[in-house]
Amino acid sequence: MGADEPSKSFPLKVGVAFAAFFLATTAGMTALSLGGGPAFLRPAVRQPIAFNHLKHVKDLDLACNTCHVTVETETFSGLPAVEICAGCHAEPQGTSAEEKRLVKMIQDQTPLAWVSLFRQPPHVFYSHRRHVVVAKIPCAECHGGIADSTSPPLRVRKLEMKDCLACHERKKVSTDCTACHR
Amino acid sequence: MARWGMVIDLDRCTACQACVVACQVENNVAPSNAGQAEAGRAISWLRLVPIQGERRGTRPDLQLIPLPCMHCSHPPCIKVCPVQATKIDHEGLVSQVYSRCIGCRYCTTACPYTVRHFNWKKPEWPAPMEETLSPDVSVRPRGVVEKCSFCHHRLQRAKDKAQAEGRPLKEGDYLPACAESCPAEAIVFGDLDDPRSAVVRLSQSPRAFKLLEELGTEPKVTYLSKGEWGGQV
Numbered sequence: 560m561g562a563d564e565p566s567k568s569f570p571l572k573v574g575v576a577f578a579a580f581f582l583a584t585t586a587g588m589t590a591l592s593l594g595g596g597p598a599f600l601r602p603a604v605r606q607p608i609a610f611n612h613l614k615h616v617k618d619l620d621l622a623c624n625t626c627h628v629t630v631e632t633e634t635f636s637g638l639p640a641v642e643i644c645a646g647c648h649a650e651p652q653g654t655s656a657e658e659k660r661l662v663k664m665i666q667d668q669t670p671l672a673w674v675s676l677f678r679q680p681p682h683v684f685y686s687h688r689r690h691v692v693v694a695k696i697p698c699a700e701c702h703g704g705i706a707d708s709t710s711p712p713l714r715v716r717k718l719e720m721k722d723c724l725a726c727h728e729r730k731k732v733s734t735d736c737t738a739c740h741r
Numbered sequence: 742m743a744r745w746g747m748v749i750d751l752d753r754c755t756a757c758q759a760c761v762v763a764c765q766v767e768n769n770v771a772p773s774n775a776g777q778a779e780a781g782r783a784i785s786w787l788r789l790v791p792i793q794g795e796r797r798g799t800r801p802d803l804q805l806i807p808l809p810c811m812h813c814s815h816p817p818c819i820k821v822c823p824v825q826a827t828k829i830d831h832e833g834l835v836s837q838v839y840s841r842c843i844g845c846r847y848c849t850t851a852c853p854y855t856v857r858h859f860n861w862k863k864p865e866w867p868a869p870m871e872e873t874l875s876p877d878v879s880v881r882p883r884g885v886v887e888k889c890s891f892c893h894h895r896l897q898r899a900k901d902k903a904q905a906e907g908r909p910l911k912e913g914d915y916l917p918a919c920a921e922s923c924p925a926e927a928i929v930f931g932d933l934d935d936p937r938s939a940v941v942r943l944s945q946s947p948r949a950f951k952l953l954e955e956l957g958t959e960p961k962v963t964y965l966s967k968g969e970w971g972g973q974v
Contacts, residue, residue, distance in 0.1 A: 634901060682840055682879035684897045688905045735830035736838045741878055741894040 601714040604674040608664070609657050609710050616706045623698060623706070634686040638673040641665060676716050677702065684741050694730075743910070744833040745891055746933040746961035747920065748943040749807055751968070753927035756805040761787050763922035764809075767892060769874045769881075771864035784858040786810070786889040787919055804968065807928070809919065810835060810856045810889035811952065811960030818848035818857060827886075833933075833961055834893050842885040849886055853953050854960075857888045891930075892917035912938055933961065 615621045623630055626643055630636035645665045651658060664671070679685055690696045698706060701718055720739075727734050764770070764787040773783035789805040812835045819827050819835065826841035827848055849857040863883045866874070874880060877894040881887050899915040912931055920930040931938040940963075943949070948965040 632905075680840075680879075681876065682838075684877075684894065686901045689901050693904045733831070735832075735836070736828055736841075737830045737832075737834050737836045737890075737893050738897070740836070740838050740840075741897060 601716070603714050604676060604711070606673060606711045607671050608661050611709050612706050613709050630687050631692050632688055634684075634688065636687045638675065639671070641669065641671045644671070676712055676714075677718065679717070682741060683739055685739070696726075700726075742831055742934070743932040744934045744961070745812070745896075745915075746833070746931070746940050746944070746963070747809070747812075747891070747917075748929045748940050748949075748963045748965060750927045750929070750943070750948075751804060751806060751964055751966040752948070753925045754805075754807065754923075755925055755927075756789055757924065758789060759922045759924055760807055760919035760928060761785065761789060763918040764889070767875065767878070767918035768890070769864075769878045771866055777861070780861075782859075782861045784860070784887065786856070786858075786887070788856075804966070806964065807919070808854065808856060808952075809917075809962060810891070811854050811958065811962045812891060814959035814961065815957060817851040817853065817956075817958060821847040821851045823847070832896075834891055834896075835888075836893065837886065837888055837890065839879060839881050839885045839887065844884040844886065846886060852888075853956055853958065857886050859886050860884060892919075 615626075616623070623636075626639035627636040628639075628643075641664065644661060648658065648661050648665055651662050690701075691698070701722075703716075705712065723739065724734055726732075727738075732738075765772070765785065768786055770784055770786055773785075777783045787807055787809045790808045792804045792806055793802065812833060814829075814833065816827075816829055816835050819825075819829055823845060824841055824843055826839075826843070827835060827837050829835050844859065846859050849855075849859055860881050860883050864880060865871075875894075877898070895917065896915045899910060903910045903914060912935070916930050920928040929939050929943055931940040933940055933944070935941065943965060944963040946965055948967055949963050950966070951960045951963055954960075
């Protein structure tokens with residue numbers, strides 16, 4: 560390997576890098592929507608169990624606050640502790656491999672370390688009870704079709720400030736920085 | 742809509758500094774060392790500032806006054822901010838959005854009360870203090886300006902609680918940490934647009950005055966004193 564070889568390919572690499580950056584940013588600018596930018600720029604997540612919302616919410620008709628226990632009473636809604644799943648899954652309910660894994664986790668009392676997808680930065684104040692109970696906004700308006708999905712989203716999603724502001728302007732709610740920032 | 746204001750009774754104040762400590766803990770203000778203090782880079786959202794007055798009987802001629810942000814109705818700081826990181830909201834609070842601030846420090850210069858502070862370095866807490874930080878107040882990074890917010894995160898919580906209980910906000914639901922902590926009850930806080938509030942009653946007292954009133958900043962912090970301090974900071 561010659562010492563000057565890397566510098567020969569340098570302009571090409573820079574060119575490729577710039578092209579990639581340009582594509583990424585323009586794609587980002589056009590594809591910005593609920594979800595926090597283009598999917599490939601968002602961090603990937605792996606949940607401890609491939610949870611199936613549709614099965615529990617539609618087939619079993621469970622209310623959201625069975626698992627997201629504080630959604631109507633606190634600012635945060637919470638992700639379910641293993642004890643909540645254990646209420647039904649201490650005994651196998653079906654035959655799926657994923658459920659077998661869950662039953663094993665329940666027996667071993669392994670905590671379920673769910674990754675939160677919609678997490679806001681620490682400088683933002685947001686309250687679920689305010690939006691869900693007081694303003695009566697359906698979950699799907701902010702969270703999209705997650706309750707109708709059969710497996711967890713693969714990437715972090717986020718509401719952006721413009722999503723919050725668009726609705727606040729529409730509903731004549733405060734858009735003062737002090738309402739949301741802290 | 743409310744207009745938040747504060748009254749500080751200097752005749753009650755014993756200069757114990759409980760408010761200063763309460764403020765620092767409440768708002769995740771990192772402690773400064775002697776070197777920073779000497780360089781004028783110590784951060785404190787609420788300080789006790791010595792003001793020279795006249796001697797009257799046994800009364801000392803030096804008065805220590807608690808000095809938070811005045812939350813002026815005509816804040817000089819917001820006029821000079823080139824990026825609108827500091828604004829006055831509909832309830833009269835002068836806000837600072839740290840993620841918007843570019844650290845130009847025009848506002849620290851413009852503020853006649855010298856209550857705005859620039860973060861010259863990353864905040865650091867001695868162990869295990871960083872584990873006790875409040876999640877309700879964001880930790881400011883190096884390179885941005887910060888100041889007293891009248892603990893507006895407490896207003897966010899108070900409104901959220903009142904709405905969830907289906908009732909309007911009532912007097913005392915929202916108090917900044919300094920007002921809550923004052924053992925002499927020298928710091929009173931409330932709605933200046935509510936004629937029944939204690940702040941309105943007290944600010945009509947003949948003892949009432951404001952700091953540097955002649956500048957036309959219209960502070961929403963009123964001081965009470967029998968002495969003649971004239972507001973020379």
